Amino acid sequence: MKLSKRLQKIPPYLFVELDRLKNEKIKEGVDVIDLGVGDPDIPTPHEIVEIAKKALEKSEYHRYPSNTGSLFFRKACAEYIKRRFGISFDPETEIIALIGSKEGIAHFPIAFINPDDVILCPDPAYPVYHLGAIFTDGVPHYMPLTWENNFLPDLSKIPQYILERTKIIWLNYPNNPTGAIATKEFFKEVIELAKKYNFIVAHDAAYIEMYYEEPPISIFEIEGAKEVAIEFHSLSKTFCMTGWRIGFAIGNNFLISALAKVKSNIDSGVFTAIQEAGAYALNNLEKIVPSLVEVFKKRRDFLATELQKLGYEFKKPNATFYLWVKTPKNISSQEFCKKVLQKIGLVVTPGIGFGNFGEGYFRIALTVGEERLKEAAQRLSTLQL
Ligand SMILES: Cc1ncc(COP(=O)(O)O)c(C=O)c1O
Structure with missing residues (x-):
């Protein structure tokens, strides 16, 4: 074999x-x-664990969860995004629960990549971005993150023939492994390029709450980003919940529905008791x-x-x-x-x-x-x- x-x-x-x-x-x-x-x-903070313990007893949660996430969880995501970034997302159509952001990041390319389509991947990076290209027979094109450029990709160095074949660009700020954060100007440039060449900006924001000085921004703080971007969020590092497996993605209804279509054919959603703990965590983020x-x-x-x-x-x-x-x-x-x-x-x-x-x-x-x-x-x- x-x-x-x-x-x-x-x-x-x-x-x-x-x-x-x-x-x-x-x-x-x-x-x-x-x-x-x-x-x-x-x-994980004790109060989150306590919510989960009580939720475990709810027999209605012992059945299959909602595929895209319970509405109460998606509402908590929408409210957090609104409080933190001042942007509105419809919890019913523009937010989806994930079994950790890794799951969403790995599955997202299935919705858009045909063989030989290009996925722009940062290098160095969290490996799941280029693995998504391999699993879909796409072609990863690597964008160096260098010390000299503050670990942001130099977009002007991406050849035009690559941009013409590109379907997705992956970005991750705050960045693993470099610790870098992105500027608004950089995000703006990316959104402009994505619109020009008609590709999706997939932003991995797993570390967006783990900051020590200026709060890092969401890609959606750029005007017009909603036309082309999707952003992946995680509760793992924010609340020390890596083992629980919960995250979410936000974006326009077309992108979120596409991811939902892939996921509904692969997994069956996040355990509802965990979503209840996750909703509590997000609702109390500023305290916790x-x-x-x-x-x-x-x-x-x-x-x-x-x-x-x-x-x-x-x-x-x-x-x-x-x-x-x-x-x-x-x-x-x-x-x-x-x-x-x-x-x-x-x-x-x-x-x-x-x-x-x-x-x-x-x-x-x-x-x-x-x-x-x-x-x-x-x-x-x-x-x-
Ligand atoms: C950059 C980055 N994105 C996403 C993830 C995945 O996080 P999770 O699946 O726990 O939400 C990690 C985990 O280490 C990461 O470093």
């Missing part, structure tokens, strides 16, 4: 060697500190989120200061819980991460794992407590390369 050509096209998992080394170190009894995973270590963000802000400030002292080069991020740092002495990202694990028992992620333009960088996820972070900084100060 052979794997499909599509599955064979998926590049080998780059972290195999690092994972093997990490497990070896743990077996040897090394106290490994894992700054690799983008998964908050903080438990600041104390969570404060924890990550303190960690960011602490580690940024320590890394600066040690001479590491990076742009201090205004959002996300990632630090995107240049590897010292031009060492390759895989080599650096291997050495860090071998010599000081620290797991950080090699930039190459996010795409070719991630080479020369490594990513630190601020997903361990203060004491462990202090220990990590101390170990880094002893690192001899």
